[in-house]
């Protein structure tokens with residue numbers, strides 16, 4: 001092992017020299033700097049393992065020096081030396097990131113112990129970050145499940161891009177639920193910027209003027225409500241990633257500004273006069289055919305070409321072959337564990353059905369179907385009837401189709417079935433909820449609480465999460481609904 005190097009910053013020469021001599025006895029290589037400026041020079045050339053700095057220095061103070069060292073390399077431990085009167089300053093220094101402080105007059109044994117501890121801590125930190133990096137390299141994109149060549153090809157590209165610190169923007173395209181958001185987050189998490197921010201914005205969510213303020217920030221007084229200035233998301237994502245989700249929905253009026261921010265890597269706040277340099281990687285996603293929209297003039301061509309320098313196209317699930325089964329098993333493990341079930345296998349007929357279904361909602365839809373099926377299943381095997389899948393579009397209505405769809409006697413009430421909607425003409429009391437048709441009860445019995453939970457979930461989904469509407473739909477009071485949500489752990 002090479003000797004550890006220590007930088008001592010103190011203008012009391014005699015003291016500094018005796019520390020140096022003492023440490024040399026224990027195999028440390030120490031250097032002395034009489035002030036902050038000299039210390040910063042030595043920092044570059046010697047790359048010390050540990051720095052001891054007096055809090056009172058001529059010129060730049062020990063605290064300023066500490067901040068500069070932390071900016072240079074936050075992994076270098078800095079120990080602040082301080083006379084009795086200035087302990088408060090030392091505590092402040094620790095808050096600002098000093099490793100520890102040491103009281104003067106210096107106890108050399110204490111100093112040696114601190115040096116050892118600081119060196120050991122920074123060694124462990126380095127080791128950890130090394131393993132983290134290696135971990136990222138060895139299992140690239142481990143959270144993204146699938147073996148199909150179509151998916152692997154895209155992930156291979158994504159993996160290459162993730163390793164680079166600087167790249168042009170990345171555009172991820174694919175149908176809804178194909179994993180665009182997941183890939184964007186993984187690009188960030190497995191690359192060198194993983195400790196820096198990942199900021200996500202959905203471009204559909206806001207009208208153009210609010211979106212502009214959100215993305216670029218604004219100066220005080222830029223508009224009536226701008227009482228304080230505000231940092232925009234481009235700036236907030238400094239050093240990291242800005243994820244522009246649903247980029248196809250960004251209004252034309254904002255597209256020019258966006259292009260400029262991306263090309264010049266500068267932003268100007270609304271109402272501002274100065275351009276600010278940014279270092280932010282851009283990832284955008286869309287489920288629209290932006291190339292065509294650009295041809296048709298609905299999206300700026302120059303912005304499209306700028307965004308699509310690196311294009312990752314995520315294939316739809318129906319083109320990924322057996323990935324459907326691999327993913328189904330993955331979700332089955334997850335949801336069995338979540339709901340305390342012991343479902344371990346998928347019945348062959350259910351597998352065929354999963355393979356035949358076209359999955360318009362892709363992986364997201366599959367995960368919902370498996371979650372529901374895991375809830376419904378009772379034994380170790382997930383059966384066709386638990387899937388509650390609609391007939392695949394291709395074979396819809398085809399009498400010869402041998403893909404079993406809804407079983408005639410359900411193993412459980414079909415939870416995917418829509419709740420009976422508005423009263424049909426001739427219903428007993430207009431305005432009152434339609435009574436649910438008597439379900440055929442399976443011989444094995446029914447898990448009533450689960451059925452209830454599932455109906456409540458369905459009602460909430462239909463009502464877009466609005467509890468009042470969902471309660472009306474279910475014919476119960478809002479308080480009753482609240483109580484049940486609690487009971488089923490559906491809401492805190």
Ligand SMILES: Nc1ncnc2c1ncn2[C@@H]1O[C@H](COP(=O)(O)OP(=O)(O)OP(=O)(O)O)[C@@H](O)[C@H]1O
Nearest residue numbers: 144145146175176177178179180181182287363364
């Ligand atoms: N290959 C995969 N492996 C594991 N989970 C996946 C995979 N692809 C997608 N998922 C999961 O499926 C869900 C939908 O994915 P995601 O939100 O990334 O899709 P999306 O393409 O962004 O959809 P949208 O266009 O609707 O925003 C998420 O829960 C995600 O974690």
Ligand SMILES: [Mg+2]
Nearest residue numbers: 180181245285
């Ligand atoms: Mg998404």
